[in-house]
Amino acid sequence: MTTVLSSTSSSNDRIPRGSWPQSWLLTVAIVGVLLGGWEITLRLRGIEASIEADREAWILTRAKLRPGSTVITGSSRIQAVIEPGLWMRELGGDPPIDLALAGSTPLPVLEDLAADSSFHGLVLAEILPMYAFDLRSDGETILQEHLKAYRDARSSPASRWEAWLRVYLLGHFAFRREAMLPKELIPKLMAGHFPLPPYNSMRPDRYHPVSWQRAGIRANRPELLDTIAFRPTILETRPAQGATLDSLFRRIQHSVESIRRHGGQVVFLRFPACGGRRILEEEYFPAGTYWAPLRELTKAPMIDLGDYPEVTSLHCYDGSHIDVSEVPPVERLIAEQVKQLVPAAVGP
């Protein structure tokens, strides 16, 4: 090999030499002590490590879906209620695939399953009108991005490996919890208080047990205070109406019919809020406007937990999520209803 071109400058010619082993040992020690100390501090304050409800965890769960799977979709309310182990004990079959997402609508998942002609499983779709029919909600956009990332990951091993590493490696560190990252932590510290332990955590199967006790909250707010606290949030919404609402209903109807054609089943679930929040949700997103037409159009079986006093009497501090200790009876109730409504969808 004859070299004629002169070599360009390269960083190897200018390496800062000497003492690198000491430098790196000290670096590792500093990082280890500070990160380890911070991790211990967080654990002592009751903040546990948890998988984050992010895109990677969603992609990994979506990848587990099989043609006959039971799929859970909707918002965080259903994620806090369907514990896969108990569901399997009640209904048999494989663990349900939890594709719900906080603040989201089941529509993108329904459309994705409708487009898959091999899917013939059961879909338990929780619809929270405040998210599903709010034109300002970004829940659908986020879920569409998750779906795109999932499709991209199918052709890219690196994306799948990265998702796996992020979920199962970073999920072991409390300091990696979203609430503990600088973007959220610093404003709270500047406001003079250390964050309370998050009220929920996420398991690898995306079940979200909510523990109000762990979060140091034991009592409900009075209904009036609850209403006042939640009103600014619901005032931000822009409920879909007229042709826009019809279009959303049609998309849901089309998805349900397609899934049925493949041999699948869709069961809608309504999980009412608690306290003052329930009053406001009903005021801004009345069941007559958002539930009745859906029932009429899709003819799909529906479970309205608002019909069950044992559910409506439950307390949920934030108006949305019941405590983990109250999950089993509610989940059994849902499972019992599913058995009655779609006996064919129940596993062996």
Place this chain on the structure above:
Amino acid sequence: MVFSSLTFLVFFSIVLLLYSLPLSWTTRKVIVLIASYIFYAAWNPPFVLLLMGSTVIDWIVAKRIDASEQPGRRRAWLMLSLGFNLGVLGFFKYGNFLLDNFIALAHSVGIEYHPPHAGIILPVGISFYTFLTLSYTLDVYRREIRPGNSFLDFAFFVTFFPHLVAGPILRAADFLPQCVTPRRGDTDQIGWGLALIVIGLFEKSIIADSLLAPVADLVYQSVDRAGFVDAWTGTLAFSAQIFFDFAGYSICAIGAAMCLGFALPDNFRFPYAAIGFSDFWRRWHISLSTWLRDYLYIPLGGNRDGEARTQRNLMLTMLLGGLWHGAAWRFVVWGGLHGTYLAVERRLKRRWGDARWLESAAARVALALLTYYLVCITWVFFRASTFRDALRLVRTMLIGAPDRLSLGTSNTLTVFAVTIGLLASHWYMRDSSLEDRWRALSWWRRSVVLATLILCLAFVSGDDRAFIYFQF
């Protein structure tokens, strides 16, 4: 696979471990070669066949060219290489662009033509490895180098994972000799190589992705609502983002190669301290600008055939350089603006190049700021989603419009602080190097700096973004 991923961390640890085993040089090269194919295939496995095809064809063609004494036959082999490499690049990178322009042209003459969209996926890094293999064949054709005897070394050169997907664009004469002698990273190389990876990741993940990208995205996604301050804030954010993103990637690449005992060429030398555009292109994406100079500008005639030809050659080189970046007219305009700047600068230099006042510190600072200002204008065409958006934003930056975006004071202050820090640091280090600055640090100060950077990386949010230059 991207450097700023946990996957790369695991991959690189395994490669370093295997590479350090007491095995023969050939075996260790084979290990790195296989690792490089895995690195590439991890993005989309079938496209590794393109990379292999390009490697095999240029290896054979270069051998044939070297063995032949007949100019016609040599030229025919060269054409085969050019045809294959540029054909593949043209199909994957410019296929949709050409089709869209053909449809637009047909519409303009009243022909309604609606072919199905080709849906071509752009193989990552294709522009980089195509230029790399082309330079090898062209060097052999010009008899500037002789082809090596080892196909393993050539495949290693083409696929070596640190440079594979976004450069620096290597030259065979620089790299192939390094494959002949057995090498391992010594303590200093591994120490500094790892430090470079940490610095590069900090630039990419913290400064580019966390601090700047959200602001640039917000402005460029809402061009219609951007006012004077918004437009400048977004553009300054992108100017800094693209530097930290690409320079960060290049530093990681150099660091990863160094850990294995290999030297890669520098790709950036504090470009925002450039005084004029010829200086800018000696500092920005150096491996591409030297490639364009050696394989396009000089073969076109360079500055040998009079002023008019020189200006034409400059413009053609920059237009094609722009098109290399992306299949869109925005990139052509970006290249055209740089070509215009270079041509105007050349004329001004001929007239006032010897003026003594140009040597004063104030004049140099003013010219550097003017260069940066004009570079920022070109970045608008590079970043905007459409040509219309770019024109609108440039107009807003030049003549103003009311600010209707809610960027937030902290975002605006962050962008201006980063920009001032970036310009000041580039000016301060204009005639030195990163290595010079590190050499001045005591060993424990190095540790403090590295630990700080690593701690920042440990807390960075999980919103990973691909390196901007991966799309090219």
